[in-house]
Amino acid sequence: MIIRHLSEIAQTEQAVHAETWSSFRLLTKKDGMGFSMHETWIHAGTETHIWYKHHLEAVYCIEGEGEIEPYGSGQPIPIQPGMLYALNDHDRHLLRATSKLRLICVFNPPLRGDERHGSDGAYPAEDV
Numbered sequence: 464m465i466i467r468h469l470s471e472i473a474q475t476e477q478a479v480h481a482e483t484w485s486s487f488r489l490l491t492k493k494d495g496m497g498f499s500m501h502e503t504w505i506h507a508g509t510e511t512h513i514w515y516k517h518h519l520e521a522v523y524c525i526e527g528e529g530e531i532e533p534y535g536s537g538q539p540i541p542i543q544p545g546m547l548y549a550l551n552d553h554d555r556h557l558l559r560a561t562s563k564l565r566l567i568c569v570f571n572p573p574l575r576g577d578e579r580h581g582s583d584g585a586y587p588a589e590d591v
């Protein structure tokens with residue numbers, strides 16, 4: 464059994480800080496679960512372009528307010544605690560945080576743990 468706490472991740476390379484978000488990768492590829500699980504904080508007042516071409520991601524909001532806009536739709540969908548979205552079609556989107564968002568994110572295939580978004584909003588496929 465794996466037992467882990469967010470506070471243990473904060474000082475490791477599994478804590479990744481980008482311009483608009485911080486991600487704490489609680490479970491990663493090497494844990495052998497077949498998925499990775501992260502707590503992600505999206506900074507208040509930011510917009511992030513995301514397009515996971517090589518991964519599926521499910522996102523569950525536990526704190527904060529924001530919105531997700533499927534790319535090109537012009538129709539934002541509110542995010543609040545209790546809301547889940549699943550990018551089951553590698554959906555390109557814009558993610559906006561009105562206040563700090565705390566999100567639980569699950570990736571299939573799992574991330575290694577140190578990935579950052581490329582300029583296209585994706586993580587690389589080399590380990591997939």
Ligand code: 9YT
Nearest residue numbers: 484486501503513522568
């Ligand atoms: C919701 C989302 O995808 N945010 C970007 C970071 C990502 N969740 C991650 O790497 O944990």
